[in-house]
Amino acid sequence: MYFRVKRTGSYAYLQIVESFRDDGQVHQRVLSTVGRLDALQASGQLESLLRSGLRFCQKLAVIDAHAAGQTEPVAVARVGPDLVFGRLWEELGIRRTIREALEDRHYGFDVERAIYLTVLHRLFASGSDRAAERWRQSYRLPGTAELELHHLYRAMAFLGGPLQEQLSRPVLGAPRCTKDWIEEALFARRRDLFSGLDLVFFDTTSIYFEGRGGQEIGRRGKSKDHRPDLPQMVVGLVLDEEGWPLCCEIWPGNTADVNTLLPVAARLQVRFGVRRICLVSDRGMISAPTIAALESGVLDCDYILGARMRSNKEVRDVVLADRSAYREIHPERQRAKDPSPLQVKEVRVQDRRYVVCLNEEQRRKDAADRGAIVAHLRQQLPQGDKALVGNEGYRKYLQKAKGQRHFTIDEAKVKEEARYDGQWVLRTNRTEPPEVIAGAYKQLWMVEEMFRTMKSILETRPIYHKLDETIRGHVFCSFLALLLRRGLERRLEQKGASWEWAEILRGLDNLQEVEAVFQGKRFVLRSQVIGEAHKACLAAGVALPPTLREKE
Numbered sequence: 094m095y096f097r098v099k100r101t102g103s104y105a106y107l108q109i110v111e112s113f114r115d116d117g118q119v120h121q122r123v124l125s126t127v128g129r130l131d132a133l134q135a136s137g138q139l140e141s142l143l144r145s146g147l148r149f150c151q152k153l154a155v156i157d158a159h160a161a162g163q164t165e166p167v168a169v170a171r172v173g174p175d176l177v178f179g180r181l182w183e184e185l186g187i188r189r190t191i192r193e194a195l196e197d198r199h200y201g202f203d204v205e206r207a208i209y210l211t212v213l214h215r216l217f218a219s220g221s222d223r224a225a226e227r228w229r230q231s232y233r234l235p236g237t238a239e240l241e242l243h244h245l246y247r248a249m250a251f252l253g254g255p256l257q258e259q260l261s262r263p264v265l266g267a268p269r270c271t272k273d274w275i276e277e278a279l280f281a282r283r284r285d286l287f288s289g290l291d292l293v294f295f296d297t298t299s300i301y302f303e304g305r306g307g308q309e310i311g312r313r314g315k316s317k318d319h320r321p322d323l324p325q326m327v328v329g330l331v332l333d334e335e336g337w338p339l340c341c342e343i344w345p346g347n348t349a350d351v352n353t354l355l356p357v358a359a360r361l362q363v364r365f366g367v368r369r370i371c372l373v374s375d376r377g378m379i380s381a382p383t384i385a386a387l388e389s390g391v392l393d394c395d396y397i398l399g400a401r402m403r404s405n406k407e408v409r410d411v412v413l414a415d416r417s418a419y420r421e422i423h424p425e426r427q428r429a430k431d432p433s434p435l436q437v438k439e440v441r442v443q444d445r446r447y448v449v450c451l452n453e454e455q456r457r458k459d460a461a462d463r464g465a466i467v468a469h470l471r472q473q474l475p476q477g478d479k480a481l482v483g484n485e486g487y488r489k490y491l492q493k494a495k496g497q498r499h500f501t502i503d504e505a506k507v508k509e510e511a512r513y514d515g516q517w518v519l520r521t522n523r524t525e526p527p528e529v530i531a532g533a534y535k536q537l538w539m540v541e542e543m544f545r546t547m548k549s550i551l552e553t554r555p556i557y558h559k560l561d562e563t564i565r566g567h568v569f570c571s572f573l574a575l576l577l578r579r580g581l582e583r584r585l586e587q588k589g590a591s592w593e594w595a596e597i598l599r600g601l602d603n604l605q606e607v608e609a610v611f612q613g614k615r616f617v618l619r620s621q622v623i624g625e626a627h628k629a630c631l632a633a634g635v636a637l638p639p640t641l642r643e644k645e
């Protein structure tokens with residue numbers, strides 16, 4: 094039975110109707126016409142009627158009483174994070190893999206649950222392990238109720254602790270650790286007979302410490318966070334061509350980017366059992382010895398690397414000077430969602446292959462930005478140059494000739510910079526057409542986005558740990574958080590859904606269950622679903638808890 098509104102002329106009447114089946118056909122019949130809808134609403138009779146019927150429907154009576162503040166709340170817990178990511182934790186094999194790594198270890202607490210707590214905290218709130226220990230008190234996370242802060246520290250040390258078996262000597266000061274074994278086991282679970290690592294994307298970033306930064310990891314070096322005054326570490330992240338985080342490498346903070354590519358290439362082949370891979374990385378990794386080593390018989394590795402346009406003489410004077418025509422791959426954008434405009438051409442210098450790429454939209458932007466800077470310099474220089482010299486963007490276009498007291502605009506530099514507008518150059522030993530090479534390199538944004546996620550959303554930094562082992566474990570928990578995120582995004586893509594990550598987190602974080610007492614019985618009420626939590630539950634294959642259930 095159900096209510097139905099029947100309109101007659103200008104009036105609407107409320108009816109009680111039931112459906113029935115007759116000879117296989119569904120029909121409806123009116124049991125009662127209650128009255129005019131506007132009169133029932135104005136008099137309050139409809140509300141009184143419905144409230145009177147609540148006496149015979151216990152669940153609705155509980156919901157009504159709870160809304161009226163007539164129940165006695167016993168407990169409130171946020172259930173969304175575990176509902177979705179608990180399922181992914183199982184399906185991606187993370188729980189089983191960590192427990193396998195613990196088979197020969199004996200702890201007085203559940204290490205896997207401590208790691209799970211830390212990873213979920215990174216996704217939803219981030220911060221220190223101390224903050225994670227307080228955060229869990231508001232959430233339903235099975236198996237974490239008895240965990241204390243020192244358990245989280247010991248779990249981090251377990252993940253970052255060196256293994257007795259070392260496949261090779263420590264590379265750039267990084268020994269083989271428990272986290273490495275877990276990364277390899279997780280890849281093996283995703284791998285089938287025909288899968289490999291045909292294309293992998295690699296990039297590095299720096300993360301600073303508030304304290305000393307461990308025994309060996311914390312070192313001062315070139316900071317990408319603009320904090321050269323603090324010790325830091327260098328973190329390398331490797332993704333496969335589908336965007337899955339494959340592994341993370343952690344090195345002392347004074348490690349140069351150019352020294353990281355070869356160890357990563359060698360370790361990938363040994364660790365993941367693949368013979369030949371193609372590494373995609375940016376211009377910070379390129380050098381003549383690096384390329385020679387990648388092409389040697391030892392590594393035999395394909396590569397697509399960004400080339401330094403300004404500092405590399407061959408690229409600057411030969412490759413960019415080539416006058417052959419570009420080939421258009423993507424035209425100018427007509428809509429915001431269209432791909433960025435792209436033109437490519439191939440340039441060969443002896444046996445070295447380069448791909449030159451041009452984005453006309455970016456070229457115009459670069460020219461406009463430079464024009465604005467130069468115009469501002471022309472306006473401000475007569476009033477003094479001290480403030481301008483301190484600005485890195487301005488300093489680039491200033492010069493002070495011998496014997497002069499003040500800076501002037503370097504017109505030659507302005508003209509030289511125009512050569513590079515909207516362009517980037519790739520060096521590769523692959524044989525695919527230039528547009529394929531350019532498309533593969535543009536996917537490197539996935540790693541850059543992962544680093545932005547790791548630094549801003551996951552707030553891996555700042556780190557206060559004092560031991561190398563716990564530092565490595567701390568960073569690895571962010572890696573596992575990225576893995577969970579990719580797992581959910583992959584399922585959303587398969588469903589053809591559109592989403593905003595912030596709305597998924599907001600929706601899941603606000604999904605609560607309230608345990609309340611009504612007329613001597615305990616009931617559990619679920620909060621309203623907001624944000625995009627319903628999309629996450631559908632993609633993960635989990636059902637939302639019922640709006641109301643009686644607790645046994």
